[in-house]
Amino acid sequence: MSPISTRRVLFHVVAFALTVGSVPTAQAEDWTQWRGAHRDNRSPETGLFGQWKAGGPPLVWTAEGLGGGYASVSVVGNRIYTTGNFDDNQSVIAIDATDGSVLWKQPVTSGAPKHGYEGSRSTPTIDQDRLYVVTSDGRIVCLNTADGSERWSRDFDDWNGKMMSVWGFSESPLVDGERVLCTPGGPQALMVCLDKLTGQEIWKASLKSEDTQDDLKAGAGYSSAVISNGGGVKQYVQLVGKGLIGVRADDGQILWRYSRVANTTANIPTPIVDGDFVFTSTAYGTGSALLKLAADGRGGVTANEVYWLDAGELQNKHGGMTLVDGYIYCGHGNGNGLPICVEMATGKTAWGPERAEGKGETSMVYADGHLVMRRQDGTIMLVEATPRGFTLVQSFKPEFQDKESWAHPVIANGRLYLREQAKLMCYDVK
Numbered sequence: 001m002s003p004i005s006t007r008r009v010l011f012h013v014v015a016f017a018l019t020v021g022s023v024p025t026a027q028a029e030d031w032t033q034w035r036g037a038h039r040d041n042r043s044p045e046t047g048l049f050g051q052w053k054a055g056g057p058p059l060v061w062t063a064e065g066l067g068g069g070y071a072s073v074s075v076v077g078n079r080i081y082t083t084g085n086f087d088d089n090q091s092v093i094a095i096d097a098t099d100g101s102v103l104w105k106q107p108v109t110s111g112a113p114k115h116g117y118e119g120s121r122s123t124p125t126i127d128q129d130r131l132y133v134v135t136s137d138g139r140i141v142c143l144n145t146a147d148g149s150e151r152w153s154r155d156f157d158d159w160n161g162k163m164m165s166v167w168g169f170s171e172s173p174l175v176d177g178e179r180v181l182c183t184p185g186g187p188q189a190l191m192v193c194l195d196k197l198t199g200q201e202i203w204k205a206s207l208k209s210e211d212t213q214d215d216l217k218a219g220a221g222y223s224s225a226v227i228s229n230g231g232g233v234k235q236y237v238q239l240v241g242k243g244l245i246g247v248r249a250d251d252g253q254i255l256w257r258y259s260r261v262a263n264t265t266a267n268i269p270t271p272i273v274d275g276d277f278v279f280t281s282t283a284y285g286t287g288s289a290l291l292k293l294a295a296d297g298r299g300g301v302t303a304n305e306v307y308w309l310d311a312g313e314l315q316n317k318h319g320g321m322t323l324v325d326g327y328i329y330c331g332h333g334n335g336n337g338l339p340i341c342v343e344m345a346t347g348k349t350a351w352g353p354e355r356a357e358g359k360g361e362t363s364m365v366y367a368d369g370h371l372v373m374r375r376q377d378g379t380i381m382l383v384e385a386t387p388r389g390f391t392l393v394q395s396f397k398p399e400f401q402d403k404e405s406w407a408h409p410v411i412a413n414g415r416l417y418l419r420e421q422a423k424l425m426c427y428d429v430k
Contacts, residue, residue: 031075031412033125034172041322043367043411056396063100063424069120075412083120106148113137121170136168152199159189162219164241170222185220203252221267230276230293231301256303268318283317283334307347319363331362350387363408378405
């Protein structure tokens with residue numbers, strides 16, 4: 001077979017593997033953590049957006065007193081959870097989903113953490129009657145969801161943790177079975193696995209000595225881990241200062257590292273996992289890549305680059321990326337966040353970058369055949385999730401906007417939630 005024919009066969013295999021999955025059509029489920037129950041930024045709810053008029057969907061309530069920050073929200077039943085900064089602490093806040101009233105507030109730091117763009121970052125992870133967060137000054141905390149009382153906590157100083165730069169720890173912990181995962185970022189404990197009930201260490205993932213020389217990049221990034229079974233090995237995929245890594249779930253061994261996507265400023269977007277494939281992107285003039293994970297025959301995994309897109313083709317800063325039916329939707333450009341749609345199998349641009357309404361970075365959430373896109377200036381757009389072209393259904397400006405609208409939108413139980421510093425707006429989209 002000629003090289004060209006081989007490439008054609010490989011292309012069709014990759015394209016098929018990436019598109020066999022479809023958007024879930026199940027009933028609504030709680031938004032239990034960062035990017036939803038499956039960390040894919042997709043809500044299974046249907047029958048939405050019928051009340052979305054020129055002025056936007058109906059506003060149900062606006063909650064106040066949540067503190068400053070950029071954290072998103074988790075929604076479980078009739079409760080909403082988030083984090084925020086106050087004058088003398090960073091706290092976790094529980095909110096009544098029926099009327100927006102604050103049910104409890106639990107400090108998780110002894111003072112208000114100081115770093116660039118002050119405020120909270122971590123979206124709480126809810127697991128039954130427990131809640132997990134990472135404070136922006138580097139501490140993982142487990143609370144009772146009923147009243148916010150602390151069950152246990154661990155300081156990242158226990159592992160000589162560090163960030164790759166100056167904007168504070170931004171991770172949302174990953175609960176997997178009886179474990180909880182977080183990323184202190186130290187060279188000897190880049191990622192740690194803890195007993196979720198006690199906080200006791202199960203294992204820690206260490207960089208090889210030759211990978212720790214560049215201190216500027218040796219710390220944690222601003223991303224949150226996801227689970228992959230690529231190459232037939234269960235692993236945690238995480239974006240850190242040194243690049244994208246795969247950590248074996250059994251023992252914490254770092255299986256592979258992909259450094260091309262790393263920059264020395266801030267590595268942020270949560271990677272997309274689809275079968276044996278992983279898609280990753282960073283900004284600051286870096287770019288994007290599709291990797292294919294494969295068994296190495298010795299119990300390990302290799303990560304092979306399928307393609308690379310340079311910064312001019314696709315770079316996502318911190319608005320995040322969403323995979324729908326084989327296509328990636330996100331904001332493109334360092335600070336521009338121009339909406340774009342890219343075929344994951346090939347890296348080809350389906351449409352965009354689109355000079356759409358609003359300005360700055362673009363975050364989003366998928367539901368019912370649409371993307372709710374949020375621009376940095378607060379503009380909200382309802383866009384059809386289709387590779388055929390950028391189709392704007394409607395847009396509106398929310399009731400309140402303050403600083404940078406960087407908190408990612410959430411859809412749960414027929415409601416759209418928009419966190420804006422100390423306020424949370426709840427809109428009816430059912």
